[in-house]
Amino acid sequence: MKKVYAEVLDEMDLREKAICVPPAGCAVLAYDYIDIDMVEAPHGRGAAVATGIKRVRPENLVFSYQGDGDLAAIGTAETLHAANRGEQITIFFVNNAVYGMTGGQMAPTSLLGQKTTTSPAGRDPGREGYPIKVCEVLAQLGAPAYLERVAVNKPAAIRNTKKAIAKAFQYQLRKTGFSLVEILSPCPTNWKLNSVESCAWIDDVMSKVFPLGVIKETTC
Amino acid sequence: MKRLMSGNNAIGEAAVLAGCTCYFGYPITPQNELPEYMAKRLAAVPDGVFIQAESELAAINMVLGASVAGARAMTSSSSPGISLKQEGISFLAAQELPAVIVNMMRGGPGLGNISPAQSDYFQATRGGGHGDYKIIVLAPASVQELADTTALAFDLADMFRTPVMILGDGMLGQMMEPVTFPAKKKERHLAHADYVLTGAKGRPARLVKSLILDPKEAEDHNWKLYRKYQRIEQQEVRYETFMLDDAAMAVLAYGTAARIARGAIKRLREEGLKIGLIRPLTLWPFPNKIIQDTAKHLHDFFVFEMSTGQMVEDVKLALEGKARVHFYGRPGGVVPTPVELSRIISRHYYQSQKRKK
Numbered sequence: 001m002k003k004v005y006a007e008v009l010d011e012m013d014l015r016e017k018a019i020c021v022p023p024a025g026c027a028v029l030a031y032d033y034i035d036i037d038m039v040e041a042p043h044g045r046g047a048a049v050a051t052g053i054k055r056v057r058p059e060n061l062v063f064s065y066q067g068d069g070d071l072a073a074i075g076t077a078e079t080l081h082a083a084n085r086g087e088q089i090t091i092f093f094v095n096n097a098v099y100g101m102t103g104g105q106m107a108p109t110s111l112l113g114q115k116t117t118t119s120p121a122g123r124d125p126g127r128e129g130y131p132i133k134v135c136e137v138l139a140q141l142g143a144p145a146y147l148e149r150v151a152v153n154k155p156a157a158i159r160n161t162k163k164a165i166a167k168a169f170q171y172q173l174r175k176t177g178f179s180l181v182e183i184l185s186p187c188p189t190n191w192k193l194n195s196v197e198s199c200a201w202i203d204d205v206m207s208k209v210f211p212l213g214v215i216k217e218t219t220c
Numbered sequence: 221m222k223r224l225m226s227g228n229n230a231i232g233e234a235a236v237l238a239g240c241t242c243y244f245g246y247p248i249t250p251q252n253e254l255p256e257y258m259a260k261r262l263a264a265v266p267d268g269v270f271i272q273a274e275s276e277l278a279a280i281n282m283v284l285g286a287s288v289a290g291a292r293a294m295t296s297s298s299s300p301g302i303s304l305k306q307e308g309i310s311f312l313a314a315q316e317l318p319a320v321i322v323n324m325m326r327g328g329p330g331l332g333n334i335s336p337a338q339s340d341y342f343q344a345t346r347g348g349g350h351g352d353y354k355i356i357v358l359a360p361a362s363v364q365e366l367a368d369t370t371a372l373a374f375d376l377a378d379m380f381r382t383p384v385m386i387l388g389d390g391m392l393g394q395m396m397e398p399v400t401f402p403a404k405k406k407e408r409h410l411a412h413a414d415y416v417l418t419g420a421k422g423r424p425a426r427l428v429k430s431l432i433l434d435p436k437e438a439e440d441h442n443w444k445l446y447r448k449y450q451r452i453e454q455q456e457v458r459y460e461t462f463m464l465d466d467a468a469m470a471v472l473a474y475g476t477a478a479r480i481a482r483g484a485i486k487r488l489r490e491e492g493l494k495i496g497l498i499r500p501l502t503l504w505p506f507p508n509k510i511i512q513d514t515a516k517h518l519h520d521f522f523v524f525e526m527s528t529g530q531m532v533e534d535v536k537l538a539l540e541g542k543a544r545v546h547f548y549g550r551p552g553g554v555v556p557t558p559v560e561l562s563r564i565i566s567r568h569y570y571q572s573q574k575r576k577k
C-alpha cells in the first residue's frame with residue numbers, strides 16, 4: 001500500500017510538495033518506506049492535524065493515512081468534520097476490518113459474524129452493531145468532492161487503487177475539496193488466513209459489504 | 221494609546237500583534253470572548269486561519285498541524301476542555317512543537333461551574349498529559365499582564381520549542397481594564413526552523429514524531445527534553461514581590477488570588493502588620509529561590525489559592541521544612557474579598573507572633 005502511493009507521488013512528481021500525516025496504527029511505520037515530510041498524529045486525529053497543516057500551507061499536498069480504528073472509531077468526529085468543512089486534504093483510509101497494530105481486536109468495520117480477539121463469538125449486530133460504511137456515510141455530506149472505495153488484493157485492483165490515489169491528489173491540487181480513498185486491505189496475520197485466502201476473502205466477502213467503486217464525485 | 225478591553229479580548233489582540241495567524245477552539249464559558257474576537261480579527265489578517273473546531277481534541281491537533289507547518293498557533297479553553305487537550309499537549313511537548321494554550325480556569329471537578337477558580341494548577345504545572353514532560357505555565361493577574369504575557373508566551377514557545385500555557389480564570393478573562401499594546405506588529409524570529417514541514421524540496425525529508433520503539437533511544441529523547449526543562453528552570457523564572465523587605469510573614473498567591481491578597485495586605489499594612497507578597501508569574505518553572513531566600517529572614521509563609529491547596533505543595537517543596545506554611549483555600553468558584561482574606565491572614569499573623577514570644 002505504501003509502495004502504491006509512493007509510486008503515484010513519483011509519477012505525478014509530487015514528492016517535494018507532499019506532507020504526510022501517518023497515524024497510530026500499522027501505518028505509522030510509513031516513514032520507514034517513503035522519503036517525504038511527515039508528522040505523526042495522535043491516534044484518530046489525522047484529519048485535524050492535516051487540516052492545520054493545509055490551512056497554513058495551501059500550496060502543499062497534504063494527506064493522511066489512517067486505519068479503520070483510527071478513522072472510524074476514535075477519530076470519527078475529526079474525519080466527519082474535516083470532510084464536512086470541505087478541507088482541501090486527502091485521506092487514505094485503510095480498511096482491514098480489524099485493529100491490526102494492537103493485535104486483531106474488533107474494528108468499526110469488522111463484518112457481521114467476524115471473529116476477532118474482542119468479538120470471539122463473532123460480531124453480533126444486536127451487541128456490537130453493524131460495520132460502518134465510511135464512504136457512504138461521508139457521501140451524505142455536502143462538501144466532500146471525491147469518495148472512492150478500492151482494494152489492493154490483486155494486480156488489477158492495485159492498478160485501480162493507483163488511479164484513485166492519483167485522482168484524489170488531482171482533486172486536492174485543483175482545490176476542488178475533500179477527497180478520501182478507502183482501501184480494502186488484507187491483514188492475514190489477524191484474519192488468521194494465508195495471503196492467498198486473504199486476497200480471496202476481500203473479493204468473496206468483504207467487498208460484498210463494502211462495494212468497490214466511486215461513491216461520490218463532483219466534477220473536478 | 222490605552223484601550224478598555226476584557227482580558228479575553230486583550231489576549232486575542234496581543235496574540236495577533238505577536239504574529240499569531242492561527243486560532244483553533246471550541247466554545248466554553250468563561251473564555252468565549254477570545255474565539256469570538258479571533259474569528260473577527262483573524263479574518264483581517266493575511267493568511268489568518270480561524271476554525272471553530274468540532275471538539276477540543278480536534279482544536280489542539282489543528283494547532284499541532286499549524287505549528288509543524290510553521291505558523292504561530294494558539295488555542296484556548298476552560299478546565300474541562302483543557303482536560304481534553306492533554307493528549308495533544310503531550311504530543312506537542314514530545315515532538316518539540318511551539319504552541320500557546322490558554323486556560324481560563326473555572327470551578328471543578330467535573331462540569332463544575334463557570335465561576336473563577338484555580339484548581340487546574342496541578343494539571344498545568346505537572347505537564348498535564350502522559351509522559352515525562354513539563355510545559356511553561358504563565359500566571360498573569362491583570363488585563364495588561366494578559367496581553368504582555370501572550371506575547372511572551374509565543375516567544376518562549378519558539379525559543380524552547382515547547383507548548384506554553386497561560387493560566388487565567390474566568391475573572392481575569394471577563395473583567396475590563398485599560399490596556400496598551402505594542403505599536404507595531406512583531407516579526408517572528410524562529411532561530412531553529414529546521415523542523416518545519418514545507419515539502420522535501422532541495423533537502424532531505426523531515427520527520428516529526430514521538431513514536432520511539434527502542435527504549436534506549438526513547439530514554440535519550442526523555443533526557444534531552446529534561447535538559448531543556450532544566451535550562452528553562454535556570455533562565456525563565458519570573459515573579460513579583462510587594463512589601464516584602466521588612467515583612468514578618470510572606471503571602472504567596474498568583475493570578476486573581478494575588479490581586480485579592482494584595483488588597484488584603486494593603487489593609488493589614490495600614491493596621492501595622494508586617495506582611496509582604498510573593499507573586500509567581502511563572503508557575504512552572506516555580507520561583508523556588510526567592511522563597512528560599514525569603515525564608516532566611518522570616519519563618520511564616522501564607523499561601524492563598526482558589527483551590528483546596530495545590531501551589532501550597534510547591535511552596536513546601538521549596539522550603540524543605542525550613543519555615544511554617546499556612547494555607548487558606550476557597551475551591552469551587554468562590555472568590556473571597558480582600559476584607560475576608562485580611563481577617564484570615566491577620567489571625568494567622570498574630571498566632572505566629574505569639575508563638576515567637
Ligand SMILES: Cc1ncc(C[n+]2csc(CCOP(=O)(O)OP(=O)(O)O)c2C)c(N)n1
Binds near residue numbers: 024043066069100102
Ligand atoms: C489514545 C490511544 N488509544 C489507543 C491507542 C493504541 N492503538 C494504537 S494503534 C490502534 C488501532 C489500530 O487499528 P487501526 O486504526 O484499524 O489500524 P491498523 O493497525 O489496523 O492499520 C490503537 C487502538 C493509542 N495509540 N492511542
